Amino acid sequence: MGRAEERRARQRGGGHRAAPKRSSRAGAKGGAKAGAKSGIRRFFTWKKLLGTFFGLCLLGMAAFVALYLMIDVPKGNAAAVQQSNIYKYSNGDTLARDGDVNRELVDLDQVSKGVRMTFVAAENKSFYEDAGVDFKGTARGLLNTLSGKGKQGGSTITQQYVKNYYLTQDQTVTRKLKELVISLKVDRQESKDDILAGYMNTSYYGRNAWGIQAAAQAYYRVDAVDLDVAQGAYLAALLQAPSQYDWAVASDTSKKLVTARWNYVLDNMVEEGWLSSAKRDGMKFPVPKDPKGAPGLQGQAGYLVEAADTALKKQLVAQGTAADMDEAETMVKAGGWTITLNIDKKKQAQLEKSVKSQLTSKLDAEKRNIDADVQAGAASVDPKTGRVLAMYGGVDYVKHYTNNATRRDYQPASTFKPLILAAAVDKDAETQDGTPVTAKTIYDGTSKRPVVDDGKKVGFAPPNEDDVDYGDVTVQTAMNKSINSVFAQLGVDVGMDQVMKTAGDLGMDVEGAKSVPAQTLGTMGASPLEMAGVYATLDNHGKKVTPALVKSVEHKDRAVKFPDPIGDQVISPEAADTVTSVLTGVVDDGTAKTSVRDNPARDGQQVAGKTGTSDCNKSAWFTGYTPKLVTSVGVFGEAAKAGTTRCGKDKPVKVKAFSQVTLQGAAGGGRVNGGGFPAQIWATYTFGVMGSVSKFDLDTDQGAAVQPTITPTATQPPTTPSDDPSTEDPTTKPPTTSPPPESSPEETPTESEDPPTPTTSAPSPPDGIELPTDPDDPQSDQ
Structure with missing residues (x-):
């Protein structure tokens, strides 16, 4: 039988050449490796990994359902019903009471639709479509809190309303989880309009103004119903940093920041179809009026109260109780403080x-x-x-x-x-x-x-x-x-x-x-x-x-x-x-x-x-x-x-x-x-x-x-x-043309207190510092 025929016969019969034998040592070694590899694969199979993932998801869902069932929507807390701050002279006598909250609640129909939408455009464009929470933003906030990065944005209007009215300003994981659950429930129990009204009424705008009505008066001397869209956009932008963005006290940098945010709000409105491009192009930044003291702080009391509040806020930041001046201001304005000043009542009078x-x-x-x-x-x-x-x-x-x-x-x-x-x-x-x-x-x-x-x-x-x-x-x-x-x-x-x-x-x-x-x-x-x-x-x-x-x-x-x-x-x-x-x-x-x-x-x-x-x-x-x-x-x-x-x-x-x-x-x-x-x-x-x-x-x-x-x-x-x-x-007094006589510290000067009127002025100094140009009033007389 030729080789070709032998090969065909072997193929028909399924025959194969015998494989060469391996040594027993090599076989043992190879078997050990294969056994170890197969053991790891048995432990980390894709089925087990997938099962673990779904198990964790089910566990998280179960925990969330438990939280949802356990946490009820609470009544409005103390921050929603403000207390007075008490200010005292050094001897304990009362100087002033402040904190009867400068707020007037208004229904949503007392705010024009355009102004309402400035707040939506500023904070939460999907407000009318979402379920009241931003899971991604909340998760980011939780991670930032756990990692010690401080307070972060990303909350919906509903979540901010819940934080203002039902919870506290504390930046903790527990508070954020409560905020999430309560926001979901509030979104189902209350209408979007009620939530928006609550948000605008409970927010702090600076200048001791709580709520949009007080803010309208504090910044523009008008009622909320008379605010125009440009003014509303400023108030909506202001909520991000009331102290920093108050035009009357803002630095040049802060003015640029709040102007940019004002533009951002209006551009969002155009993008969402809530404002026409023509009206947007015709709007100019509405510079707020200068601040006006709060009623009840007449005379010197208001100055002392304001200065004491500023000192307290700075110390809250210095000792780490507050992250910044805005947070410190929220704490002070929340009320419940008794502040004793060093002011001596008799010396003050x-x-x-x-x-x-x-x-x-x-x-x-x-x-x-x-x-x-x-x-x-x-x-x-x-x-x-x-x-x-x-x-x-x-x-x-x-x-x-x-x-x-x-x-x-x-x-x-x-x-x-x-x-x-x-x-x-x-x-x-x-x-x-x-x-x-x-x-x-x-x-x-x-x-x-x-x-x-x-x-x-x-x-x-x-x-x-x-x-x-x-x-x-x-x-x-x-x-x-x-x-x-x-x-x-x-x-x-x-x-x-x-x-x-x-x-x-x-x-x-x-x-x-x-x-x-x-x-x-x-x-x-x-x-x-x-x-x-x-x-x-x-x-x-x-x-x-x-x-x-x-x-x-x-x-x-x-x-x-x-x-x-x-x-x-x-x-x-x-x-x-x-x-x-x-x-x-x-x-x-x-x-x-x-x-x-x-x-x-x-x-x-x-x-x-x-x-x-x-x-x-x-x-x-x-x-x-x-x-x-x-x-x-x-x-x-x-x-x-x-x-x-x-x-x-x-x-x-x-x-x-x-x-x-x-x-x-x-x-x-x-x-x-x-x-x-x-x-x-x-x-x-x-x-x-x-x-x-x-x-x-x-x-x-x-x-x-x-x-x-x-x-x-x-x-x-x-x-x-x-x-x-x-x-x-x-x-x-008659002018003199010659220098007055010199007098030493041991001599009584003979020159009058106010010398004659000058006839020349000083040259300007370098470095851009201006000196007087008025010959009747040089830089410094005494």
């Missing part, structure tokens, strides 16, 4: 009385338009404890919403000069020729003298008040007379970086401020409360004092503890005491002598202080202190309405309401100097509450307090300070 007697009673807006533009602010601090004992925020919280005691938009002017001296003494500064800086160091007081650094001019040559040339003077005299040219050079001698650092250490907010010579004129903003804290640190021998308005806080659910207002030593005691000693000369021999030194109520009380008047006379200041009390008083020019204003001989310019304007001519007088109304208010208040006379305990051999020029006495004047500011008007 005396401060209000002093402002009225020395300033507001002399203003008559019907006779003089300028009188309507005058605002006052003041803060009084205990330098040993840091307690804020009194605060004056304005004429009335419901008439003027901005707190003048805490606002930072006006220049403190020459009240900044003591900080330059503090830096000089603390850092052992030297003049350009290597002479140590002391109170007796001689400087050239020539007006508009170019400032020099290392032999080179720095491009800054500020004028003195009324362009007076003083010649060679001591630092003490320069402080007494507030000589700009001296302190501009002194600032460069110390180093402007060091000056600004010292200012920050003492308590000024210098963030973003440039370290340039023009800062020696006090060109950055500051508040009376801020300046009171700075001078309190000087009074406290260089140990940091941070003004504390709140004494204690009580709440049934939360504990809040405020930090100690007294901090570390920020400058040496000798530096602080030297400044205090020098500043007694301002009172006894300088720009504050008429209102403070000669006040019959002084009774020998030792006083240190500094006056200041800013560019164009837009602000006037006196910050002064005794060993037991520090008080800063500011008088500000703020346009009561849109109109025109001018600085001296400048051409009139148009200004908007609330713009900064000159105080010139207020109360029928001339220029409003720091030694006028501010110092008069300070003296009437301080000498009215000071109690026993006290002396400074100073660790220094420098300054006017070491060898007082004039012994404080109550026998100087027979009458109280002049009520007629016109007696300080520089236009009533």
Whole structure:
């Protein structure tokens, strides 16, 4: 049989060649591998994996069904029925009650359909079609909560309504699961319109406005029924971050963000067919009206309540109880807080009385338009404890919403000069020729003298008040007379970086401020409360004092503890005491002598202080202190309405309401100097509450307090300070063409408090900081 036939026969019979035999060792090894592999496959089969997955799904579904059956829709919680917050004076007497919620419930038919849909477009476009929950968003929120990433968005309108009305703002897994179940049930039990109405009525919009009706009034002074779509879109956008997006207080960045969200809302409406493109294109951003105080907080109470709330919110964030200021505001506005302030009831009453007697009673807006533009602010601090004992925020919280005691938009002017001296003494500064800086160091007081650094001019040559040339003077005299040219050079001698650092250490907010010579004129903003804290640190021998308005806080659910207002030593005691000693000369021999030194109520009380008047006379200041009390008083020019204003001989310019304007001519007088109304208010208040006379305990051999020029006495004047500011008007005094004689700290100056009117102005400094251009009102007078 041939090979081919043999092969065919074998194929027909199914025969095969025998396979070669393998060794027993190889077979054993291969069998072990195969056995192990088959064991793993038996354990991780696709059927088992699929079964496990479905098992877990069934288990999750069963757990959810159990939750659904166990959790019922609760009654509205305490957050839906707001409590009052109680505010008390330091002695326990009630100052105010706030928290009777500023809310008026409205039916959905009282809100136009277009406005309703702005909320849907902003928060939940599928609201009318979904089942009340966003499973994907909720799952994301749960994961973020478990991973510690904080609060996240993604909830439907129904879920947000449930959170507002039935639950709390707590960011926990339990609360989120409850929110999910209750939202599903509420969506089945209530109509979509009722849910939307509930959401708009329970949401917080900022400005103490709860619900859309209150928000419409707070932002646009109209009822909810009269809101247009553009306004509704702003209110809907506002809900994402009420504090951040409030146009009146928003930063430039926040304004861009809320404008972008406003556009997003309207674009969504067009996309969904709820708004025509033509109407959308014709809409302009509806800038809200300025804030208005809440009813029931008239007088100073509203300013104190607002400031206390702000302090509490900041502390809630600082201690980690709240993630941000918006969440903190929600907690505070939810009510149930008892807040005791450090405000001394008697001192508060005396401060209000002093402002009225020395300033507001002399203003008559019907006779003089300028009188309507005058605002006052003041803060009084205990330098040993840091307690804020009194605060004056304005004429009335419901008439003027901005707190003048805490606002930072006006220049403190020459009240900044003591900080330059503090830096000089603390850092052992030297003049350009290597002479140590002391109170007796001689400087050239020539007006508009170019400032020099290392032999080179720095491009800054500020004028003195009324362009007076003083010649060679001591630092003490320069402080007494507030000589700009001296302190501009002194600032460069110390180093402007060091000056600004010292200012920050003492308590000024210098963030973003440039370290340039023009800062020696006090060109950055500051508040009376801020300046009171700075001078309190000087009074406290260089140990940091941070003004504390709140004494204690009580709440049934939360504990809040405020930090100690007294901090570390920020400058040496000798530096602080030297400044205090020098500043007694301002009172006894300088720009504050008429209102403070000669006040019959002084009774020998030792006083240190500094006056200041800013560019164009837009602000006037006196910050002064005794060993037991520090008080800063500011008088500000703020346009009561849109109109025109001018600085001296400048051409009139148009200004908007609330713009900064000159105080010139207020109360029928001339220029409003720091030694006028501010110092008069300070003296009437301080000498009215000071109690026993006290002396400074100073660790220094420098300054006017070491060898007082004039012994404080109550026998100087027979009458109280002049009520007629016109007696300080520089236009009533004859001009002088030669420099006044130099007076040392041991001499009594013969020059009048207000020098003659200048005839020239200062050049503009570098770095974009504006100096005065008005020849009648240079940058800083005192």
